[in-house]
Amino acid sequence: MGGLTYTMLDTTNLSTAEMYGNVLCELGKEHPEIVGLSADLAKSTKIGLFAEKFPNRFFNTGIAEQNMFGIASGMAKCGLVPFVSTFAIFTSMRALDQVHTDICYQNLNVKMIATHAGLSFGQAGTTHHCTEDIAIMRSMANLKVIVPADGMETANAVVQAYETEGPVYIRINRGFDQKVYENTDYDFRIGKAHQLTDGNDLTIIACGSCVYQAIEATKILSSVDGIKARVLNMHTIKPIDREAVLKAVYETRRIITVEDHNVMGGLGSAVAEVIIESGKGCAFRKLGIPDTFSIIGLHEDLMAYYEIDTNGIVENVRKLIGLEFEEDEDWEDEV
Known part of the structure; x- marks a missing residue:
């Protein structure tokens, strides 16, 4: 480097x-x-x-x-x-x-x-x-x-x-970032998501400052709820890693996206486009800033307010896990 x-x-x-x-x-x-x-x-x-x-x-x-x-x-x-x-x-x-x-x-x-x-x-x-x-x-x-x-x-x-x-x-952010990686020696490639945790109950797809929050959320979900969540760091929004998204759909059937961005048009929308175009169904939720101009405050307080911090992710995962969803593996009726 x-x-x-x-x-x-x-x-x-x-x-x-x-x-x-x-x-x-x-x-x-x-x-x-x-x-x-x-x-x-x-x-x-x-x-x-x-x-x-x-x-x-x-x-x-x-x-x-x-x-x-x-x-x-x-x-x-x-x-x-x-x-x-x-x-x-x-x-x-x-x-x-x-x-x-x-x-x-x-x-x-x-x-x-x-x-x-x-x-x-x-x-x-x-x-x-x-x-x-x-x-x-x-x-x-x-x-x-x-x-x-x-x-x-x-x-x-x-x-x-x-x-x-x-x-x-x-x-990138203003500063004061949480550390996700110890060093630069990992498989970073433009256009390829990086999986940080393994799990088949649900996939959390995050980018930017929300990646660290997602990792912390998985620790709580595992120890308190017994939920094993996969975390994908979708560092490249365009071109998006379609393969990683569809693999998550097939293997976990539940996806939640988290971003420090409006829920319209960002990471969540990009992931949703991949899912819709595939013709496959899954339980899905987007976390981000709602269709509004944000209130004013410190970054960590705003992340908590809009539920894109650790606690917000945990609560939304619990809600998503609780949704009824077709358990069979027959995709034909979902195309």
Whole structure:
């Protein structure tokens, strides 16, 4: 991965954003074609680390996100590999025209690292919440959409984004992330879900900050309820791992999705599309932000309020397990 080093003590402080900044610097040492762009948010998005090491390859466009993405597209046309960093809300909404037409339409090699996603900057209010971006960005042709679970997975995602030709959108948090992976040495592949726990009673499919919450929920469900739940870290929303979803349908017959995003158009909708197109039935529930603008508060409090934390997942799993469902294995009447 280009010589990224850290100690065991360091890992507790490496959030998704901090890991992104460190890994980009390591990539920058090996690949002089990498350039960085920010719209006056270099410190907040951690691309400032790259700016310090490579000042001649970093460009601050000021508070002009639309210009920034247009410039990035031009750089990509010249053979450079731009890494563009700003808040998710500005990438997916403020500059969407440029993302759509200048980058995705031309299938250009631009890597968009969108920070402060979901409700991770919850105390900043609705203007800085971003609970619609997965729905928006996965509808862009040519664009890959990745939602890492923690800092280690962000490291893998950034490296593979560089190695993958074409536009990539990586959605990360403000910081203060829980640790899911001890290191980067696991089978991370864009487009392939990673199974974290085994179980045949139910499958929990999660992404981003909700992956850790799902893992913690399985511990309670196992010890208190005797429920053995499978957890799939669906880090890539597009292209989604259809095989993993359908395997879960066949083997557990109950699926619950969890995301720090609106329940419309995000991970839950992507999973539901796979299930519906397969013609197979299962008990299914989507957890996320309802069709509303979020209240204001700290991230952990908002996750609890919208039932996408450990306790919320546990309670919804119990409800889903309690639903009556056809027990036979004959799928013909469900097509």
